[in-house]
Amino acid sequence: MHELSIVMSIIDIATKQMQGSNASEIEEIELEIGALSGVEENSFEFAWRQAVKNTPLQNALHVVNKIEGVATCLDCMIDFSVKNLYDACPVCGGHFLNIKKGKELKVKSIVVN
Amino acid sequence: MCVTCGCDAEGSVTMHVPGQENNHDHSNGHSHSHSNAKTTLSVEQDILQQNNLLAERNKGYFDAKNILALNLVSSPGSGKTTLLEKTLTDLKEELTFSVIEGDQQTTNDADRIHATGTKVTQINTGKGCHLDAHMVLHALQGMKPVNDSVLFIENVGNLVCPAMFDLGEKERVVIISVTEGDDKPLKYPDMFYTSTVCVINKIDLLPYVPFSVDKVKENALKINRNLQIFEVSCTTGEGLNEWYSWLKSKVLAPDKV
Numbered sequence: 294m295h296e297l298s299i300v301m302s303i304i305d306i307a308t309k310q311m312q313g314s315n316a317s318e319i320e321e322i323e324l325e326i327g328a329l330s331g332v333e334e335n336s337f338e339f340a341w342r343q344a345v346k347n348t349p350l351q352n353a354l355h356v357v358n359k360i361e362g363v364a365t366c367l368d369c370m371i372d373f374s375v376k377n378l379y380d381a382c383p384v385c386g387g388h389f390l391n392i393k394k395g396k397e398l399k400v401k402s403i404v405v406n
Numbered sequence: 407m408c409v410t411c412g413c414d415a416e417g418s419v420t421m422h423v424p425g426q427e428n429n430h431d432h433s434n435g436h437s438h439s440h441s442n443a444k445t446t447l448s449v450e451q452d453i454l455q456q457n458n459l460l461a462e463r464n465k466g467y468f469d470a471k472n473i474l475a476l477n478l479v480s481s482p483g484s485g486k487t488t489l490l491e492k493t494l495t496d497l498k499e500e501l502t503f504s505v506i507e508g509d510q511q512t513t514n515d516a517d518r519i520h521a522t523g524t525k526v527t528q529i530n531t532g533k534g535c536h537l538d539a540h541m542v543l544h545a546l547q548g549m550k551p552v553n554d555s556v557l558f559i560e561n562v563g564n565l566v567c568p569a570m571f572d573l574g575e576k577e578r579v580v581i582i583s584v585t586e587g588d589d590k591p592l593k594y595p596d597m598f599y600t601s602t603v604c605v606i607n608k609i610d611l612l613p614y615v616p617f618s619v620d621k622v623k624e625n626a627l628k629i630n631r632n633l634q635i636f637e638v639s640c641t642t643g644e645g646l647n648e649w650y651s652w653l654k655s656k657v658l659a660p661d662k663v
Binding site: 294295298299302303305306307310311314316320324331377378379381388389398399400401402403404405406 | 443444445446447448449450451452453454455456457534535536538566567569570571591592595596598599625627628629631
């Protein structure tokens, strides 16, 4: 359940941002979570519901932009989509990859009131 | 005129809506607050930034004192503490060690390390499933490891959660025992992806279990081609010399920045 730690960090970041803008409530928060970031969606949603209680994010809509995995094969230098870290290059079958997208774990923006 | 509310910043026209009194300060350009307006704030911040900053702080501490910090991760029961006990005892005369133990409950592991004569601090995470950089920072403040030494941080037995949390370590060592199944790297790829070293433990049990060392290596290298692999048995001592040589070579060669 590291998702709980992730949610707690999001609450910290959002609360600090909100306080800096003299707002009192967060209406919406936009997140970026990559498919290879190690965050399990169901666990995240479960942790979210419990953790945001009595925080400025209590009533906030959370929008999660899921980023699909993209890797570059360092032998062929081609880009292709990956679902798992152990996926092979579709051209050479090699595993010498550089993950370009899919590791994101980011708070993009918040809408405050 | 202010495009947000219609106020005239020059002072002649002001807007008032009863019950919605805004705090307008037009004295410096258009920086004024609208307490009833929605504002989108661009944040663009990594969710793990706080942990990563603290990890960098730990890293600076280790670099300055030439401490080789290793983060030991594995599932429960793979032999992390036994590997530590062996290493601490066998290399006692050659290297200086300290240990941070991470477990949800009990000081059992710290007691085992203490029995080897090594300086040790136990972190109990309670319900927590991993150590983070902040916990390690606090443990360091208490234990003050000496210069030119080796610090082992034994993480909570868990092949999932600790993968995401940088503690500031130089090397992340994932330990897998032959009783666990050779497909484990594929089942828990994040841990193998973020590790730098893999120790395959309990190889003395290979005759009794359907575990292929070649298969597990192949699977681990599919995820992380740079993984350095050791095969050891803490019971018979087989393979430990290679692990010790690697450890010693790492202490004696501080990083060039």
